Amino acid sequence: xxxxxxxxxxxxxxxxxxxxxxxxxxxxxxxxxxxxxxxxxxxxxxxxxxxxxxxxxxxxxxxxxxxxxxxxxxxxxxxxxxxxxxx
Numbered sequence: 001x002x003x004x005x006x007x008x009x010x011x012x013x014x015x016x017x018x019x020x021x022x023x024x025x026x027x028x029x030x031x032x033x034x035x036x037x038x039x040x041x042x043x044x045x046x047x048x049x050x051x052x053x054x055x056x057x058x059x060x061x062x063x064x065x066x067x068x069x070x071x072x073x074x075x076x077x078x079x080x081x082x083x084x085x086x087x
Contacts, residue, residue, distance in 0.1 A: 002046075002049060003046040003047070003049040003050050004046070005046075006042045006043075006045055006046035006049070006062065007042070007043055007046035007047070009039075009042050010038075010039045010040065010041070010042030010043035010044075010045075010046060011039070011043065012039075013035055013036065013038055013039025013042060014036060014039040014040070014043070017032050017035040017036055017039070018032075020035045021035070038065045041061045041062065041064050041065035042061075042062070042065050044057070044061045045057075045058045045059075045060075045061035045062035045065065046058075048061060
């Protein structure tokens with residue numbers, strides 16, 4: 001289930017990065033590219049979750065996605081806060 005969720009999220013990031021731009025903080029350089037990188041990390045990570053041999057790669061890719069994405073709620077900058085700042 002987790003692999004499906006991350007895979008879907010990665011595809012959405014790649015197909016419509018513009019929809020994520022409003023939640024990106026202003027201090028992020030190259031916000032569109034950051035969104036695309038997180039999408040790739042989510043897809044690779046979700047694919048790696050499906051195989052026992054690549055689970056470490058999954059951890060690296062999904063961890064990188066969280067580290068690179070400044071809009072990740074775990075970093076204390078959730079979408080609702082970002083939208084409020086943009087107004």
